[in-house]
Amino acid sequence: MPAIRRLPEHLVNRIAAGEVVERPASALKELIENALDAGATQVSVSLAEGGLARLEVTDDGCGMDPPEMALALERHATSKLPDEAIEQVLTLGFRGEALPSIASVSRLTLESRSRAAVQGWRRVVDHGTMVDEGPAALPPGTRVRMEGLFARVPARRKFLRSARSEYAACLDVVRRLALARPEVGFTLEHDGWRVLHLQPGQDMAGRAAQVVARELADNGVAIDFERDGDFGALRLSGVAGLPTYNRGVADHQYLFVNGRPVKDRLLVGAVRGAYSGMLARDRHAVLALFLDLPPEEVDVNVHPAKTEVRFRDATAVRGFIVSALRQALATGDRRSVQAPDGAAMGRWQAEPLAPPEPPALRSIFEGRDWSAPAARVAEAPAAWRSHAASVPAQPLGRAEAAAEPVLPQADYPLGVARGQVANTYIVAETPDGLILVDQHAAHERIVLERLRAARSESGTGQAAAASQALLLPEVVELDEVACDRLEDSAAAFLPYGLEVERFGPNAMLVRAMPAALKGGDPAALLGDLADDLAANGASLLLGERVEHVLATMACHGSVRAGRPLTVAEMNALLREMEATPRSGQCNHGRPTWVKLSLADVEKLFGRH
Incomplete structure (x- = not known):
């Protein structure tokens, strides 16, 4: 067995660099964190070729004296851990490996000046070897320049990606750290172009x-x-x-x-x-x-x-x-993304300003002397009557008499129903525009919130929801593994009105369905529940598994697209949406309603 030996210092530094410096973005993260820990109020980052050729970070922090700079380039030397209570660390960095690790795999130029010093100092380390030091002209703060990352470590260099990919990673690092410290100003330049400029003293929003x-x-x-x-x-x-x-x-x-x-x-x-x-x-x-x-x-x-x-x-x-x-x-609550889709708005067709006259009318008026006074007002000639007879009767909109006086639209945030399009979308009018509602998506959210509300807020939170017993229990055949999953979760279904039990190796018996899912298909419901449990059951907590189950139930119990609704049903759905939390989106994250403001309508007609 070979003898145990200590690794040489330069190899130790390269091994440490492999943990800390994977790519330019990881080095940039360490340098910006050092700047923030130094109390900087402004951090400037400059990149060349995504950081592969050059990476520079300048800050206006507390700066360092020459002895501190020499110590900062040694491994495990830090000012951020005043004692051994590492569990109490509050700074971003504390391990003391960043600068020596970066210096061991690149050419690192460290320039710094403390606020009490009259001039700065510079130290240059090329792949672990100090090659130059001397005075430097810079304002109080620190400037660190990294050049030629992994230039002498080709085995690591070949694993780096393209300049564009490395730049994207560096940009993500700057964004995250800038978001962590909104009180600090940040600038980012790449190949001479200013990409990011964030003013100091901003609030988080x-x-x-x-x-x-x-x-x-x-x-x-x-x-x-x-x-x-x-x-x-x-x-x-x-x-x-x-x-x-x-x-x-x-x-x-x-x-x-x-x-x-x-x-x-x-x-x-x-x-x-x-x-x-x-x-x-x-x-x-x-x-x-x-x-x-x-x-x-x-x-x-x-x-x-x-x-x-x-x-x-x-x-x-x-x-x-x-x-x-x-x-x-x-x-x-009812909020949803309401910016009209530009592509959808662009598909509106504008009618021609001067529509052509019907041929029959053109033949009537051609050749007539309009300077002669008309003798009398007469009925249109036979040619016009024949043209009018060929025009089909206009379709009648579905309207119903109100059972009680309709309140002003201002009383309804989602407006008053005016009709239905394609038996899928409800058209409602508000004082400042039109609202289109996806009836299936909206009702799906309402049903889900009803099922959630079935859980009592007191005690164990397992108060049973309204349940509808089936006249004849229904047998649902599934594979044995799916039946095992459903059987294990049967007790969790009971509070929501779903009562199932095992019925042989490959079947489940459905005795009751949630009242909110009246008319639902038990076989389709159990099939989807089994799929949900297979995908999420093992990795999620009980409460989250229940949420997936409720979402699946809600989808089965909601009003389907393609179903015609009466005006009363449409208004009832709108009113229930107004009283339902999170009704602005369905269970899959899609909006349940969108609004077309009067300004948008006027633009379509050129009235803006």
Whole structure:
């Protein structure tokens, strides 16, 4: 067996760099965090070729003296951990590996000047070897330049992506850290072009609108919840997008723990659980969430890049996030994304300004002397009567006499029903525009909220919902594994009015259905419930599994598209939407109603 030996210092630094510096974005993250920990109020980032050729970070923080600069380039040297209480760390960085790790795999130029010094100092380290040092001219603060990353480590260099991909990763890092510190100004330049310019002193909502998405200001709800737990106070703040404002990928979810940007699986799962029943499974929420809790209750030292954390009581944290998010989204109630789709608006056809005359009329008026006075007013000649007879009778709109006086439209936020299009969409009129309602999506949300309301807020929360016993129990045949899943969850179905029991190896017996699902198909319902349990049952908490079950029930019990409704039924649906929380979106995150303002209508007719 070979003898045990100590690794040489340069190899140790390269191994450490492999943990900390994976690509330009990871080095950029460490440098910006150092700037923020130094008390900077302005951070400027400059990139060349996505950071592959050059990466520079300049700040106006406290700066360093020459001896401190020399110490900062040594491994495990830091000013951010004054004692050994690592569980009490409040700074973004604390491991003391960033600068020496970056310097071991690139050419690093470190320039800094403390506020008390009259001039700055510069140190240049080329792949672990100090090659130059001397005075430097710069204002108080620090400037770090990284050039030629992995130039002498070709095995690592070949794993880097294109300049465009590396730039996208760097941009994401800047956005996340800029969102974490809205009081700090940020600028980002890439290949001489200014990409990002954020003013210092912004509030969180304004910074989120600039960094995450401008539409979030109009399509999001503010979050600020606190709870006192057994281990201290929990607080969740930020902004969460409405379920109808979503994306196909989760790249617009910004999560922070005690001001530290993280990409933690527990937090991502909590967000997914909070939006369950409001988003389709292939859609993702847009949000920026800040979780604050006592530092001793979270371990930030479980990952070299500090992007993952570990909570002492993960279940309590997850439950707090889910409940706070759902409560915040409930305050949005009927809100939905209301920006008219530009492509859809562009499909409106404008009639020609001068429609051609019918041939029969043209033959009547051609050749007539209009200067001669008319002798009398006479009935139109036979040619006109024959043309009028060929015009088909106009269709009559479906209208019904009101059973009682109709109240002013202002009393109804969703307006008064005027008709139905394609037996699917309800047309309602409000004082300032028109509203189109998807009757199936709207009723699906209403049924889901009815089922949720069946749970009592007191005791165990298992008060039974109204149930409709079947005259003859129905046998539903399924495969044995699906029956096993349904049998295991049968007790969880009872509070919602669904009563099932095992009926042989490959069948389930349905004895009662929820009253809200009157007329539903038991076989289709059980098939979908079995699929939901197979996809989510093992990985979700009981409450979240129940949410999936309720969403599936609601879909089966809602008014289907293609069903004609009376005016009274349409108005009843609108009134119930106004009283139902989260009625602005269906269970899959699609809007239940959209509004066409009078201004939009006037634009269609050229009246603006």
